[in-house]
Amino acid sequence: MKTLRFLGLGALIALGAYTLSGSPESAFAGDAKPAPGPSKKGKAEKKPETPAEAPTVAKPIAIQPKELAWGIDKKKLGEIYDKVIDEDFKPRYLKAQPGPQMDALDAEVAERKAEFRRSYTDFGNTATGFDMTPLRSEYTYNNKEALMSIERGGRTRYFFFIGGKLWKIADAFKLGEKSQWGKSYDEALAKLSKHYGEGRVREADEKAGRPFKEADWKDTATQVRAVDWGNDEFSIVFQDAVTVSQLDTLRKNKPAGSVGSNIDAKVKDAGAKKEPPPPKPEEKKPVKGPTK
Numbered sequence: 001m002k003t004l005r006f007l008g009l010g011a012l013i014a015l016g017a018y019t020l021s022g023s024p025e026s027a028f029a030g031d032a033k034p035a036p037g038p039s040k041k042g043k044a045e046k047k048p049e050t051p052a053e054a055p056t057v058a059k060p061i062a063i064q065p066k067e068l069a070w071g072i073d074k075k076k077l078g079e080i081y082d083k084v085i086d087e088d089f090k091p092r093y094l095k096a097q098p099g100p101q102m103d104a105l106d107a108e109v110a111e112r113k114a115e116f117r118r119s120y121t122d123f124g125n126t127a128t129g130f131d132m133t134p135l136r137s138e139y140t141y142n143n144k145e146a147l148m149s150i151e152r153g154g155r156t157r158y159f160f161f162i163g164g165k166l167w168k169i170a171d172a173f174k175l176g177e178k179s180q181w182g183k184s185y186d187e188a189l190a191k192l193s194k195h196y197g198e199g200r201v202r203e204a205d206e207k208a209g210r211p212f213k214e215a216d217w218k219d220t221a222t223q224v225r226a227v228d229w230g231n232d233e234f235s236i237v238f239q240d241a242v243t244v245s246q247l248d249t250l251r252k253n254k255p256a257g258s259v260g261s262n263i264d265a266k267v268k269d270a271g272a273k274k275e276p277p278p279p280k281p282e283e284k285k286p287v288k289g290p291t292k
Helices: 074-095 100-118 134-138 185-196 240-246 264-272
Strands: 121-122 145-152 155-162 165-174 200-202 214-218 221-231 233-241
Touching: 074 100, 074 145, 100 145, 134 155, 134 165, 134 221, 134 233, 165 240, 185 214, 185 221, 185 233, 221 240, 233 240
Parallel strands: none
Antiparallel strands: 121 145, 145 155, 155 165, 165 233, 200 214, 214 221, 221 233
């Protein structure tokens, strides 16, 4: 298991209370416009080529809490977040009076921990409500994939499993006047570029399974993606580099239709327009002979 080291940006986004300093100057290759060359009639200017791979960051990519590691199961994740929830409630415990007030707080903490465990969603044969969210491209059906989620500090964190092992974490953030990430996705990218350096920016491409514009970076163990979800929202997605390299093998059951489709083959056949059967050949009546 590869431990996610407690460094850099991970320390900043740990509990939803963080700042990213520096002027919002974008350093992404995708933002740069090609210098105009000599005018040639009939020939379009070449666009800058997108790098084949995400750039490697100078500092290790990290995420909080430090106990998180790729490959842990949902039980271990629950135990880790039991401690996180306990820490969240510490200030309230310090103010609570022994007796009914303390008992009520104990019940609230227990419910929060149970709620996190109940969030486990299996992507098996049945479609889920997540299909109607920007997360739809982050998982597939019938490939032993699942998800858990928790809301803390005004943001939601999603945990993705494949084969029972944690391999991806997605944090959803709001953009706007009061957001520390800025008012737009481009402002958020500028802040991330100051920490990670120049990233690989790729436009949305449905055929490639990438429905949103995104930028990405990597180190030896983890890939991080900044995804533009639109509607004043974006996500920072951390994923295990080894699992990403094996997804074609792990996701043996491919979707029947386009990206986001999860239609059972029999249902698909039932809904398909059926061609009418060919007309039967006209039966010929026997020719009557001469009357005797």
